Amino acid sequence: MRRFLTAPLLLAMLAAPVAVAQPVPVIRTEAASLRVVTVASGLENPWGMAFLPDGRILVTERPGRMRVVAKDGALSPPLGNVPKVYDSGQGGLLDVTLDPDFARSRLLYFTYAEPGDGGAGTALATAVFNETTLTDVKVLFRQQPKVSGGLHFGSRVVVGSDGKLWLGVGERYRRDEAQNLNVHLGKLLRLNKDGSVPADNPFVGRSDARPEIWSYGHRNIQGMARHPQTGIVWLHEHGAQGGDEINIPERAKNYGWPVITHGIDYSGAKIGVGTAAPGMEQPLLHWTPSIAPSGMAFYSGSKMPGWTGNLFVGSLKFGTLHRVVLDGTRVVRQEQMLKEIGDNIRDVRDGPDGFLYLATDSPRGRILRLEPAP
Numbered sequence: 001m002r003r004f005l006t007a008p009l010l011l012a013m014l015a016a017p018v019a020v021a022q023p024v025p026v027i028r029t030e031a032a033s034l035r036v037v038t039v040a041s042g043l044e045n046p047w048g049m050a051f052l053p054d055g056r057i058l059v060t061e062r063p064g065r066m067r068v069v070a071k072d073g074a075l076s077p078p079l080g081n082v083p084k085v086y087d088s089g090q091g092g093l094l095d096v097t098l099d100p101d102f103a104r105s106r107l108l109y110f111t112y113a114e115p116g117d118g119g120a121g122t123a124l125a126t127a128v129f130n131e132t133t134l135t136d137v138k139v140l141f142r143q144q145p146k147v148s149g150g151l152h153f154g155s156r157v158v159v160g161s162d163g164k165l166w167l168g169v170g171e172r173y174r175r176d177e178a179q180n181l182n183v184h185l186g187k188l189l190r191l192n193k194d195g196s197v198p199a200d201n202p203f204v205g206r207s208d209a210r211p212e213i214w215s216y217g218h219r220n221i222q223g224m225a226r227h228p229q230t231g232i233v234w235l236h237e238h239g240a241q242g243g244d245e246i247n248i249p250e251r252a253k254n255y256g257w258p259v260i261t262h263g264i265d266y267s268g269a270k271i272g273v274g275t276a277a278p279g280m281e282q283p284l285l286h287w288t289p290s291i292a293p294s295g296m297a298f299y300s301g302s303k304m305p306g307w308t309g310n311l312f313v314g315s316l317k318f319g320t321l322h323r324v325v326l327d328g329t330r331v332v333r334q335e336q337m338l339k340e341i342g343d344n345i346r347d348v349r350d351g352p353d354g355f356l357y358l359a360t361d362s363p364r365g366r367i368l369r370l371e372p373a374p
Contacts (some may be wrong), residue, residue, distance in 0.1 A: 089150020168221025
């Protein structure tokens with residue numbers, strides 16, 4: 001016997017929501033149409049990423065945890081034996097990178113805000129990755145002096161083409177110390193892999209300078225990357241209100257902070273003497289107003305052919321990704337993209353699979369992969 005629907009029941013069924021799979025939105029950019037794919041979620045303020053040889057991702061969380069992201073996006077429990085960090089303000093567990101011989105040695109390097117006498121300071125450590133824990137943890141470098149407060153720790157670490165460790169350290173919101181060669185604050189540092197000082201560092205043998213220093217006059221370095229062709233280390237650093245900079249740091253050079261800057265103080269007051277002074281370097285590029293840059297990568301993949309050779313920088317202020325088109329060391333143009341994702345970007349990495357990866361700065365942070373749209 002056929003059953004008929006009553007009018008009220010039919011109307012209720014028509015009004016009921018129907019579950020439909022939603023496609024990943026396509027985002028149009030100048031050089032590519034792309035989709036933003038969530039690789040992993042539920043991370044608390046992810047800060048740094050490193051790709052393991054099998055395609056998994058090692059990720060740091062600022063409160064002091066290090067996890068492994070499986071290929072299906074599952075998060076491992078926190079790795080054991082991570083040193084205690086100073087989890088306050090901008091401090092915490094920061095960057096991570098693998099030794100070039102990681103497949104054999106399982107050796108990695110990581111930076112963090114280390115508590116101690118006088119407050120806290122940026123530290124660099126090495127350890128052996130043992131799947132569920134870190135072993136043979138050794139501190140290679142401790143910023144001197146440690147100071148109070150939770151601002152401007154930096155920090156990124158890069159293994160250079162010269163086999164040295166390049167470490168960016170913020171000036172800990174003590175401006176004038178960036179010009180003081182007797183302290184590590186506001187400096188780019190160059191170390192051997194055991195933490196010792198390379199004999200060819202520019203200030204070795206001087207009684208008025210720390211021998212680890214490569215360049216100085218930096219404010220707060222939160223992005224570093226090695227150029228894929230030249231092997232030269234590039235960095236970016238935060239300005240105050242305006243004056244974020246990209247620099248290509250040369251030995252013993254002074255990059256000006258706080259004597260010269262393209263920004264002003266948060267109060268509106270002038271900082272230093274202006275935008276130029278004798279003996280101080282000009283940036284390759286500056287952003288005024290500030291974008292609050294964090295994370296930086298050269299794209300060397302082929303999945304997005306229109307991007308190959310471009311430099312990508314995340315923004316902690318606007319939640320955007322900035323594509324910098326280069327001709328050698330000359331900036332040709334810039335593109336601002338990905339406002340649609342709705343999260344500030346903390347890290348940017350050139351993935352070994354040819355895709356670009358991002359980490360978002362949030363208590364419910366994500367790792368994202370940029371893929372070409374069909």
